[in-house]
Amino acid sequence: MISFKSISLAVAISAATFSLAQSSALAQEGGHGPTPHMEKWSFAGMFGTYDKAQLQRGFRVYREVCSACHSLSRLRIGNLADEGGPGFSEGQVKALAAEYQIKDFNDKGEPIQRPGFPSDNFPKIFANEDAAAAVHGKAPPDLSVIAKARSYSRGFPFFLLDMLPGVAYQEHGPDYIHALLNGYTKPDDTKWNEYFPGNQIAMPKPLSDDQVDYTDGSPKTVEQYSRDVAAFLMWAAEPKLEERKRTGLNALIFLFIFAGLLYFTKKKIWADAH
Amino acid sequence: MSGPSTFVPKSALGRWFESRLPIMGLIHGSFVAYPTPRNLNYWWAFGAILSFMLVAQIITGIVLTMHYTPQVDLAFASVEHIMRDVNWGWFLRYAHSNGASMFFVAVYVHMFRGLYYGSYKAPREVLWILGVIIYLLMMATGFLGYTLPWGQMSFWGATVITNFFTAIPLVGDAVTTWLWGGYSVGNPTLNRFFALHYLLPFMIAGVVVLHVWALHVVGQNNPAGVEVKNVDRDTVPFTPYATIKDSFAVVCFMILYAWFIFYVPNYLGHADNYIEANPLSTPAHIVPEWYYLPFYAILRAIPSKLGGVTAMFGSIAILAFLPWLDTSRVRSASFRPMYRIFFWAFVLCCLGLGYLGAQPAEGGYIIAARLLTAFYFGFFIIILPLLGIFETPKPVPATIADAVLAKNGGAVMNPAE
Numbered sequence A: 001m002i003s004f005k006s007i008s009l010a011v012a013i014s015a016a017t018f019s020l021a022q023s024s025a026l027a028q029e030g031g032h033g034p035t036p037h038m039e040k041w042s043f044a045g046m047f048g049t050y051d052k053a054q055l056q057r058g059f060r061v062y063r064e065v066c067s068a069c070h071s072l073s074r075l076r077i078g079n080l081a082d083e084g085g086p087g088f089s090e091g092q093v094k095a096l097a098a099e100y101q102i103k104d105f106n107d108k109g110e111p112i113q114r115p116g117f118p119s120d121n122f123p124k125i126f127a128n129e130d131a132a133a134a135v136h137g138k139a140p141p142d143l144s145v146i147a148k149a150r151s152y153s154r155g156f157p158f159f160l161l162d163m164l165p166g167v168a169y170q171e172h173g174p175d176y177i178h179a180l181l182n183g184y185t186k187p188d189d190t191k192w193n194e195y196f197p198g199n200q201i202a203m204p205k206p207l208s209d210d211q212v213d214y215t216d217g218s219p220k221t222v223e224q225y226s227r228d229v230a231a232f233l234m235w236a237a238e239p240k241l242e243e244r245k246r247t248g249l250n251a252l253i254f255l256f257i258f259a260g261l262l263y264f265t266k267k268k269i270w271a272d273a274h
Numbered sequence B: 001m002s003g004p005s006t007f008v009p010k011s012a013l014g015r016w017f018e019s020r021l022p023i024m025g026l027i028h029g030s031f032v033a034y035p036t037p038r039n040l041n042y043w044w045a046f047g048a049i050l051s052f053m054l055v056a057q058i059i060t061g062i063v064l065t066m067h068y069t070p071q072v073d074l075a076f077a078s079v080e081h082i083m084r085d086v087n088w089g090w091f092l093r094y095a096h097s098n099g100a101s102m103f104f105v106a107v108y109v110h111m112f113r114g115l116y117y118g119s120y121k122a123p124r125e126v127l128w129i130l131g132v133i134i135y136l137l138m139m140a141t142g143f144l145g146y147t148l149p150w151g152q153m154s155f156w157g158a159t160v161i162t163n164f165f166t167a168i169p170l171v172g173d174a175v176t177t178w179l180w181g182g183y184s185v186g187n188p189t190l191n192r193f194f195a196l197h198y199l200l201p202f203m204i205a206g207v208v209v210l211h212v213w214a215l216h217v218v219g220q221n222n223p224a225g226v227e228v229k230n231v232d233r234d235t236v237p238f239t240p241y242a243t244i245k246d247s248f249a250v251v252c253f254m255i256l257y258a259w260f261i262f263y264v265p266n267y268l269g270h271a272d273n274y275i276e277a278n279p280l281s282t283p284a285h286i287v288p289e290w291y292y293l294p295f296y297a298i299l300r301a302i303p304s305k306l307g308g309v310t311a312m313f314g315s316i317a318i319l320a321f322l323p324w325l326d327t328s329r330v331r332s333a334s335f336r337p338m339y340r341i342f343f344w345a346f347v348l349c350c351l352g353l354g355y356l357g358a359q360p361a362e363g364g365y366i367i368a369a370r371l372l373t374a375f376y377f378g379f380f381i382i383i384l385p386l387l388g389i390f391e392t393p394k395p396v397p398a399t400i401a402d403a404v405l406a407k408n409g410g411a412v413m414n415p416a417e
C-alpha cells in the first residue's frame, strides 16, 4: 500500500535537512561540554530496585556533608523507614528524628525548638533563598527532587533510544549528580566544574576521600561517596520507584494476556467475514 | 446511513421507556447495528483509542483534583504530596501526565490517517472540521494542564504562550493583562487556568458527541475510499465486528501507555518542571510539551512576532480548509501515486519541525525550520490543489466488496449468511 520508493525519497529529503541543521548548529555552538558517564545503577531497568545498604550510606553522606548547605524539606524523617527505601528501622528513625531541632510553638503560642518526630519534615536550613544566597553566593537548591530536576541532552538519535524497552535510559539525573561531584578537575580553580553548565559553580568541592566513615567496608573514596549519595537522592526524588516497577510488571503481564485473548476472539469472529 | 431505529426492547418496562425516550435505540443504532465498512484496517481503531484516552484523562484528572491545590505557593508542593503521600498518587499523576501525551499520539495518528485516506472529502467536511475543533480544544487543555504543577516550565511556558497575545495590534497588551488577571503570570492566572483545565475536557466530550453524530450520518470512510453501495456486501455490523477489533486495539495501545507510566514516566516531560516556578530565574531553554513542538518551530521560524504568531495559528487553521484545498476526486492515497509521496514527505516535515522546535532558535536550526515551514504551507496551498489537476490516479475499485476481493483473491462471504 505504501510504496517503498515514496518513503525512501521522503527520508532522503528530511535526512538532508536534518544534517544541514545539525552541522551548522554545531559549528555555531562550538560543541558541547563533556556528557556525564553512564554509571551502573541497581534501580535502572525493568526489574530495578534500590540497594538498601547503598541508600543508607548515601543518607550518611547527605547528613554529614551535604546537609550543611542543602535542605531535604519535602521528605519526612520517617520516610527513611518506608517500604522501598533505605530500610532503617522504626527505632532508628525515632532516635534520628530526636537529633533534629524543629521549630514549633508551645501551648502558650510562643516559638520554641523541640526534638523532632518521624512525622516531621527534614528542617529547612535557611529562612529563605536570599538568606541562603547571602551565605553561599548562590542558594544551594533543596535536594528533595534534584535527581529528577537535573538532566542532560543525549542528542539525536540517542534520546529516541532512551524510551525503548531493553535500552531504556532514565538515570540522567543520578549520572549528572555523580559526574558533578567528581567534576572538580582544575585544582587551581576551586570554582571550576567540568559538568556544571557554564563551568563556574558556587558550591565548593564538597567531598574528599576518607571524609565520611563507612562501617560496611565500602571504599571511603569520593567516587564511592558520590555514587551512594546520588542513589540516595534518586530515592528521595522517586520513593515509589520499586512499587511502580513491580506494579508495571503485573500490569504488562495482564495486558499481554488480555490482548492475546482478544486477538484470538477477534480472529474467530472475523473468520466468516472475509 | 442510520435511519430510524428498528430496535425494540425485550421487556415491557424497556418498551414503555423507549416510547418516551428512545435512548436504547440510539445506542443500539450507533454501537451495535451501525454498519461499518468491512475493509477497515487498524488505523481506524484510533477513534476508539481516543475515546478511551478522554475517559482516562477525565477520571485521573478528577481524582487528582481531590488532592491538588491551585495556589502559587502550594501547587508544586501539592503535586509532590500526590507523588509521595497519596495512595496510588504516583500512578494517578503519571497516568494523567503521560495520558496527555498518549492522547496526542493517538490524535496525530488519527489525523494522519484522515489525511492519507482522504477522509475529509465530501460528504465528511463537517466531521473533519469538528475534529479540528477537538484538536484545538485538546491543545488548549494540555497547555492549561501543564501550568498546574507550577514548575519552571509550567511558569515560563505559560509566560511565553500568553505573550503571543501581546502581538495583537493595538489591544494586545490589554488583552494579555486581562488573560493574566494581573501584570504577569501569577496566582490569578493559575486559578483561572485550573478552572478552564477542568472545564475544557467536558467541552471536548460535547464536541466528540457531535463528531460521532456527524460520522454516523455520513458513515465511515475506508481504505479504498469508495462509498458503501450495498450494505449487505460492503459492511459488517459494528457489534461484534468493530467492537472486538477496537477492543483489541485499545488493549494494545494500553500496553504502550503502561510502558510509559510504569517504566519511563518522565521521558516525555522536562527536568526543569521538577524545579518550583521562579519568576526571577528564566530557564536556559524554554521548551513546550512535545506535542506543540512543530508549531513552536513554525512560530520561531518567522522573524516578526506578529508574523510568527499568525503563521503558528494559521498552520492549524489551514487544516479546516483541507476539504477545499484538495482538488482530487479520488480519496484514498492508495490510488494516488504522487500524493502518496508528498504525504510521507509531509509526515517527515512535521517530525522534522518537531525536532527543530526542541532545539535553540539559532543558525542552521532556523534555516531548516524556515525550509520546513515553507514546505508545510506549500503542501496545503500549492501541492494539494495542483495534484488534483496533474496527477493520474490509479483505477479505483467500484465497491468495497471488490476491494476486499482484489486483496484476498477470493470470494466475499456475507457473515449474515
Ligand code: HEM
Binding pocket: B054, B057, B058, B059, B060, B061, B062, B064, B065, B068, B079, B093, B096, B097, B099, B100, B103, B138, B141, B142, B143, B145, B146, B147, B148, B149, B197, B198, B200, B201, B202, B204, B269
Ligand atoms: C482532555 C483531557 C486532559 C488533558 C489532555 C490533560 C492534560 C494535563 C496535563 C498535560 C497536565 C500536567 C501534568 C504534569 O506534568 O504533571 C495536567 C495536570 C492536571 N490535570 Fe489534566 N488533562 C485533561 C483532563 C483533566 C480533567 C478532566 C481534570 C479534572 C477534572 C484534570 C485535572 C488535572 C489536575 C488537577 C492536574 C494537576 C496535577 C498534576 O500536575 O499532575 N485534567 N493535565
